[in-house]
Amino acid sequence: MGNLENTQSQMRKGVLEFCILSIISKGEVYPSDIIDEMKEAKLIVVEGTLYPLLTRLKNAGLLSYNWVESNAGPPRKYYKLTPLGQEHLKELKKHGMSWLTQLARLTTTPLKNE
Amino acid sequence: MVFHIEELAYDKLKNYLQTIRSHFSVSDGRDEIIEDIESRIAEILLQILGKSRQVVTSEDVDQVMSVMGKPEDFAGADDAAGSTSQTTGDAATAESTIKRRLYRDPDERVIAGVCSGMGHYFGIDAVWLRILFIIIFFMGFSGLLIYIVLAIILPKAITPTQKLEMRGDPVNISTIRKETESPAVKREPSGISNVFDLFLSGIKIILKGIVYIITAFFAFIALIVLFSIGMAIMAMLGVGGLTIPVFISDQFLSRDQQMWTTVAFILLFAIPAVWLIIRLVKWMFNIKYNTHRLNVAVGILFILGLAVAFFNVYDIARDFAKDAKIRNTVEVLNPSAQTLSLRIMDDPKYDEESHSNVFSTRRGNFSVTTGSDFVFNQDNVDFKVEKAPTDQFELIQVFTAEGRTEKEAMDNVKSIKYNFEQKDSTLMLSDHFPIPKGVKFRNQKVLLILKVPVGKSIYIDESMVDILDDIDNVTNTWDGDMGGHTWKMTDAGLMCTDFDFTTNKTDDVDPDNMDIKIDQHGVRIQGKDANDKDKNVNIKIDKSGMHVKTEDAK
Numbered sequence: 259m260g261n262l263e264n265t266q267s268q269m270r271k272g273v274l275e276f277c278i279l280s281i282i283s284k285g286e287v288y289p290s291d292i293i294d295e296m297k298e299a300k301l302i303v304v305e306g307t308l309y310p311l312l313t314r315l316k317n318a319g320l321l322s323y324n325w326v327e328s329n330a331g332p333p334r335k336y337y338k339l340t341p342l343g344q345e346h347l348k349e350l351k352k353h354g355m356s357w358l359t360q361l362a363r364l365t366t367t368p369l370k371n372e
Numbered sequence: 373m374v375f376h377i378e379e380l381a382y383d384k385l386k387n388y389l390q391t392i393r394s395h396f397s398v399s400d401g402r403d404e405i406i407e408d409i410e411s412r413i414a415e416i417l418l419q420i421l422g423k424s425r426q427v428v429t430s431e432d433v434d435q436v437m438s439v440m441g442k443p444e445d446f447a448g449a450d451d452a453a454g455s456t457s458q459t460t461g462d463a464a465t466a467e468s469t470i471k472r473r474l475y476r477d478p479d480e481r482v483i484a485g486v487c488s489g490m491g492h493y494f495g496i497d498a499v500w501l502r503i504l505f506i507i508i509f510f511m512g513f514s515g516l517l518i519y520i521v522l523a524i525i526l527p528k529a530i531t532p533t534q535k536l537e538m539r540g541d542p543v544n545i546s547t548i549r550k551e552t553e554s555p556a557v558k559r560e561p562s563g564i565s566n567v568f569d570l571f572l573s574g575i576k577i578i579l580k581g582i583v584y585i586i587t588a589f590f591a592f593i594a595l596i597v598l599f600s601i602g603m604a605i606m607a608m609l610g611v612g613g614l615t616i617p618v619f620i621s622d623q624f625l626s627r628d629q630q631m632w633t634t635v636a637f638i639l640l641f642a643i644p645a646v647w648l649i650i651r652l653v654k655w656m657f658n659i660k661y662n663t664h665r666l667n668v669a670v671g672i673l674f675i676l677g678l679a680v681a682f683f684n685v686y687d688i689a690r691d692f693a694k695d696a697k698i699r700n701t702v703e704v705l706n707p708s709a710q711t712l713s714l715r716i717m718d719d720p721k722y723d724e725e726s727h728s729n730v731f732s733t734r735r736g737n738f739s740v741t742t743g744s745d746f747v748f749n750q751d752n753v754d755f756k757v758e759k760a761p762t763d764q765f766e767l768i769q770v771f772t773a774e775g776r777t778e779k780e781a782m783d784n785v786k787s788i789k790y791n792f793e794q795k796d797s798t799l800m801l802s803d804h805f806p807i808p809k810g811v812k813f814r815n816q817k818v819l820l821i822l823k824v825p826v827g828k829s830i831y832i833d834e835s836m837v838d839i840l841d842d843i844d845n846v847t848n849t850w851d852g853d854m855g856g857h858t859w860k861m862t863d864a865g866l867m868c869t870d871f872d873f874t875t876n877k878t879d880d881v882d883p884d885n886m887d888i889k890i891d892q893h894g895v896r897i898q899g900k901d902a903n904d905k906d907k908n909v910n911i912k913i914d915k916s917g918m919h920v921k922t923e924d925a926k
Binding site: 289305307309334 | 392396400401404405408409411412414415438439440441442443
């Protein structure tokens with residue numbers, strides 16, 4: 259795996275995590291709801307991507323889920339943020355926003371001494 | 373959640389889940405991820421199938437995989453997982469614990485790929501194994517046999533996963549992709565390998581055929597056992613008509629009962645038997661299609677059959693519900709001699725020895741005679757002797773039968789036509805009686821009571837023994853021994869005049885302390901009382917039960 263690929267996946271990981279937490283913060287959601295939103299935003303293309311992420315965030319204590327009976331298939335997991343997750347998201351939003359502004363400034367403005 | 377899935381689709385899906393699994397480590401929460409993905413796949417499949425289809429096809433699996441994405445796409449989303457798979461991929465070749473599996477290698481084969489497969493397994497060049505096999509070929513026929521057996525037993529490595537397993541490469545997404553994208557160079561199969569392929573498939577067909585024949589044989593045995601069990605159950609329920617051929621079931625059952633019996637038989641045995649055959653064929657030929665509905669239908673029909681059988685047996689039992697009895701007295705002419713001889717008359721129409729259609733029921737024997745005005749003979753005649761109140765011999769006939777109503781029972785009694793004949797001093801009795809056509813077996817019985825005046829004697833012929841019914845006598849002699857002797861009626865009862873039964877010795881009694889006799893009349897044990905040598909004990913066991921008598925020995 260090349261260096262570029264590695265960097266990209268690092269970046270994508272952070273962004274995906276941020277997006278998922280944001281979507282879940284809007285209410286209890288089912289994975290395919292998340293996928294629909296993410297697909298719209300062209301952030302992920304295939305559903306499989308989501309499950310490892312959700313599991314990892316849940317294991318980190320940021321998410322919790324409820325089983326909900328479904329009339330079309332097996333019972334579904336509905337995810338919501340834990341207090342820790344809400345805190346985490348708040349931090350992310352605060353830092354992430356400033357980080358993004360810094361990024362935009364760094365990548366667009368020329369060097370000062372030029 | 374149950375899906376029916378085509379074999380090809382199943383393999384594909386299994387492989388897919390397997391590669392996903394190999395992508396994550398336990399610390400990533402692998403099991404949970406797989407579980408989530410599986411339930412999502414189930415949901416997607418349900419949506420795709422809708423209500424009309426039942427079986428998941430290979431195309432459906434493709435669709436699922438495109439929605440869920442390739443496993444390697446997951447890795448990019450989660451960094452930890454991505455790096456794990458990368459390290460395993462690199463480190464795998466160095467690991468010695470990789471599990472290799474023995475396959476035949478179709479890509480590098482000369483004959484069937486046995487040697488190249490074993491070469492992969494043992495990590496040596498196939499050439500050495502080929503040389504080894506050629507040496508064993510020439511050493512004896514067994515070498516060829518070993519090769520053929522191996523060729524039959526070892527599976528061919530066909531899928532990429534199998535090929536990786538064969539070479540001992542780790543099975544994960546990167547290796548599988550590599551395998552599918554750049555397959556191993558195929559060696560052009562030799563002419564001999566094509567011939568051998570043909571030979572091998574021939575042997576496999578023969579072996580399969582042998583297995584089928586054995587299976588079919590056992591299936592046949594199983595069916596016979598099933599059938600016998602069914603018959604036994606019917607017999608236990610007392611449906612005599614079913615234990616005997618259909619052509620005489622007219623003698624037991626009404627038309628309706630016969631029809632319902634047939635229906636019950638079909639529901640309880642024929643349909644399950646067909647179902648069993650279908651299952652066997654399905655299993656033998658490895659046919660995959662959904663038999664769920666069929667199973668349910670057969671189950672329902674079986675329960676229906678039980679209900680039909682129950683009500684039919686109940687209905688049949690009701691035919692035997694009521695009793696009726698007719699008693700009439702016939703005066704027997706006093707014989708000119710002091711002794712009246714009793715014997716069974718010969719009946720040319722009824723020859724039990726030569727008659728093949730003699731049937732046993734719990735309630736006695738009967739036989740079927742065709743071409744006459746009666747259809748069957750009831751073999752249920754009993755004979756008793758009592759003291760006459762007058763000095764006149766008298767024969768009392770008691771006819772009994774059963775029926776659904778008392779009137780029906782009485783009609784059945786009236787159908788009995790019992791024959792006997794007196795020729796001076798000989799009274800000839802019948803040990804059976806005919807029942808006219810159209811009358812059914814309703815346990816018709818004849819009891820004969822001969823009243824003997826005190827002072828008169830009777831001679832009981834050996835032929836009478838079968839119909840004697842526990843005749844009282846002063847020596848308590850067993851019916852089976854009474855035949856062939858003359859008995860005189862005294863005030864105390866019948867007493868033998870031509871043989872001394874008081875010593876408890878009959879013609880065939882052993883003079884020792886103990887005598888055990890077993891014959892068609894039952895079991896008889898005679899001997900001295902173990903505690904009191906002055907007493908004799910008689911034990912007899914026959915169809916009327918067990919009798920024990922103790923008396924003083926003189």
